[in-house]
Amino acid sequence: MVGTESKYLKENASFPFCKGCGHHHYVNYLDEALTKLNLDPEHVCIVSDIGCIGILDSLFSTPHTFHTTHGRSTAFATGIELADGILNDSKLKSIVVIGDGGSTIGLLHIVNAAMMNIDVTVLVANNFLYGMTGGQHSHFSPLDFVTPTTPAGNIVPPLDICSIVKSCGAQFVKQAVVTDKNLSSIVAEAIRYPGFALVEIFELCTEWATPFNKIDGKMLSSKVQFAEEDLPALRKEFSELYKEKILSVPLKKSDDGIEQKYSSPLRGTKRIVFAGTAGEKVQLASYLTMRAAIGSKLHATQKNDNPVTQGSGFSLSEVCLSSEEILYTGIDVPDVVIIASADGLKEVRANGILQRCRKNSLVLAEQTLPEFECGGTVLRLALRSLCTGSRASLSAFAAFNEITGWIPREAMNETFEQKFKEKSALYEKDIASLKPALAALLPKGVPV
Amino acid sequence: MIQNRMVIRTGNQMIAEGALQAGCQFFAGYPITPASGIYKAMIEQLPSKNGVAISAPDEISALAYCVGASARGAKTMTATSGPGWALMIETVQYALMTELPVVIAMVQRLGPSTGGATQNAQGDILFTEFCTSGGYTIPMFAPSTPQECFEVTTIAFKWAELLRTPVVILSDKEVGMMAEDVNYALLNSAPPWYRKEFSSKNGEPHITYNFKNGGDIPFFAPVGGKDKVTMTGSAHNKQGALQKNSPETLEVLRHLQQKIDVHKEEMAIVRLDEQEKADTLIISFGITHRTAREAVKRARSSGKRVRLANVISLFPIPSKQLIEAASNVKRIIVAEENMTGQYRSVIRHLFDGKEIIGVNAVGTMISPEMILSEIL
Structure with missing residues (x-):
């Protein structure tokens, strides 16, 4: 698949993903979302993780890209946004592009960003396995899921990232299938949201999932639970709160200086x-x-x-x-x-x-x-x-x-x-x- | 005799003061003895200077926050000890590879593993320095007093910014947590330095890792600024595009070391306490340097001829200065509070033909007597 004309994507970029892989749609919907928002590319930073989805940074021509280590993307994005929101003009939108493997290893970073309500958008590409390294099962694999590391089927129930971040105070949490027509709108809303937002996007890995499992679009759609909810009242974004409550609070003056007005006779x-x-x-x-x-x-x-x-x-x-x-x-x-x-x-x-x-x-x-x-x-x-x-x-x-x-x-x-x-x-x-x-x-x- | 108005400060507090002096704008911390004093002092003081001091949920996040903030253009620092350093190594390498400045204060305690939180050690020298895949040099500076903590921190910031690389302040529990009288009028510091920024001439685009000669430092453009930035921890060409082993990618990898090597002489700080016709040289750093000074004082008062070298810039190894320091001496004593003589092991090749003695200890301070007994 080749990227269409876009302000953000490289012209005629050749996507490096396997035939039928959901990542093609993911990239295009992310591009569409940016286009809908008409964001100035200098105010966008795509912070990508490790894994097949992580290499999409090379497809974008104009936004800043920050390709990080496995699972840590959300922590780096948090640092970028803290410096942007508190020390700069707060115009930058950091978008974390991460898979289900990265979300497992970096779960605490996602949890912490959700707790802080920092202005980071996390787009989890969940294809239930580690595609790049040979299809090993992940903490997101459904029960009975067959992979090279679960040949008899997965016996551990999957981790539910949306419920986890909800319990941490995240207010923008949605799920969608990567082929959903409204995905670009959901992603655009998530990016526009002035605080932490997470979208779990279900995908198929045509290399490792479909050959061994009964898995199709219907099955993916059945997983979508967090979809059309109305957004609850806004929590204040972390950087805003920091500026209001902590920054520039004058230092409590404690003069602990010692005047040397006496003389000790001690020698040695x-x-x-x-x-x-x-x-x-x-x-x-x-x-x-x-x-x-x-x-x-x-x-x-x-x-x-x-x-x-x-x-x-x-x-x-x-x-x-x-x-x-x-x-x-x-x-x-x-x-x-x-x-x-x-x-x-x-x-x-x-x-x-x-x-x-x-x-x-x-x-x-x-x-x-x-x-x-x-x-x-x-x-x-x-x-x-x-x-x-x-x-x-x-x-x-x-x-x-x-x-x-x-x-x-x-x-x-x-x-x-x-x-x-x-x-x-x-x-x-x-x-x-x-x-x-x-x-x-x-x-x-x-x-x- | 000391004069004027004095304050009581720990080495940790003076690292925080030094960071403020250097213009640090962003600190992320996670508690760990014996480094927590730096975290506390930064939380107390940095916001009042319009900076960000933030609590991270672990050391991995603490350093990642700093590196992210550095990419956005902030001068950043974190502080930890051995167990936290173990967690930070992944991100130290990332900062090195992406050429993002960050200062890390490493306050050593007794290891291995959790070890002894409140016991001193100088056992993390090699663990800290040689933590990168590929063995790239991480500039490392070691203070021995609260005053030096202040000065060394400003120097660490200068080199982190100038070279666009992670720089370590290697302190230890004794230096970090001991309180002492400090006279602010006597403090030295390096002038505040900020990385050289990119500005486009004739519309030329920003190339994230551009350099002409291997030792050059690429001009910096922040993520979020008008010039597009392409950062990656994977092997990359000058544009920041992931590549395996193209000649340009290998050139970028060599550049990461060359830019340090080119500035090796400027970074070198070895402070000599000279004595004419000395036949023995004592090399030390950190808390043990104070002990060595005491030993040298006593040795000289009994007529021994001893020269003393305080190595502040441990890495890159200040080879030229150490070779000069050892000129005309027969015997070299390297005193450091670890079991195997870690620093001695990496500098001994400089002193071919001379007798090299190690004075070492584990779990207890090196005493002046231990050093004195090796001065013939």
């Missing part, structure tokens, strides 16, 4: 581990420590860890503070380990931090924790009863810092006030209780 690097229970502000303790340190002209790094579920079990944070640029960010031998709970203890034991402690490592541990082996100097404090679990980590470090002076007290206070406002008084109270207890426990000769 200190490596601190905070270990406790998720939800008890362990990582906040290390973050605020870091802020106060940077405000005192120190460098700081922070690494957090927690179980995959995030909100349960341990919470761990490693902080390095240094007067020099911090190069190696690991903590082989910690200077200070603060263990605020049993979850924290379990984790520092499991990941080897306790084992890596040396004599000069100070371990500030909640006093109710069971005995544990550790190479460092363990100081037990009533962290939880004096400060509560959620203040234990930060108050323990702040009390310790009062003694060592690594971070100037003013810098710590300012950080507390910025974060906790009037509640920073609670921390002041914690520090006042912890500091004498800690000072009494600190062994002589331990350098801080």
